[in-house]
Amino acid sequence: MRLTLVAVGRLRRGPERELVDDYLARFAKVGRGLGLPPVTLAEVEGRGQGGEAEAIARALPEGATLVLLDERGATINSPDFADRLGGWRDAARDVAFVIGGADGLTAELRARADLQISFGAMVWPHMLVRVMLAEQLYRAASILAGSPYHRA
Template sequence: MKITLAAVLSTRSLPEAGGRWFDDYVSRIARYTPCESQAFESEKALLEWIERQQGRTRAYAILFDSRGRQYSSEEFAGQVGRLRDEGTQRVVFAIGPADGWSAAAKQRADLLLSLGLMTLPHQLARVVVAEQVYRAFTILAGHPYHSGH
């Protein structure tokens, strides 16, 4: 399974789209499965990119939205593990545009997830998503990083 951590960011945010913490979690995830980061200037560009991804299975799109489902870290790990075990080739975790996802994006999503009721800046949300993806893989591997707290 290949992981893509994607975000729709304004053009002024693109140069700093990574950040040290985010980049650190991307490289940690890569110890478990291939992982990349992608930044897009528009929702349309992101959705078109998702549809162009080739493989035996279509890219599984998990979009973060305040109205999405909320998971504990363990539940999130279970979802990631199921996708891995079912042979999903690419999972895209995407942070949307500042004004939220369009109806078309929500319809394309395989899963809408919420990070909680509070609104987070895009850069912070990206770090939280990257950390939770890393945590999910450590939970699945039985690594002590996640000690049940």
């Protein structure tokens, strides 16, 4: 199993980068004991939505389950997300999480997705979505480990 986070744009030094790095390090530590690999971050660049879509496509591991973070996606709770992560792990599935840029994701990429997740009806800055996804990955691993971090 491989976990890849494909994100448009470079996250510079600062609080967002520190939070992403911290949560992904926590995820790696908890996940190690659960058979979850560390997350590989692939930051891609492209001009316009079409160029971004091409850059995303090149970064996707072949055959990976494609999970898009998109405002039109389904809202799921943390335990359900943990169950999905555990299921992908148990099936030895590679998973690629994709966060688009300011112009969003193309209809073609959305049509290819195995799952689209939304963090709510509001539109979030794509740089903050990285932080939110990294935290939810750590929370999911904590749930799978039976840790008290997650309190419903």
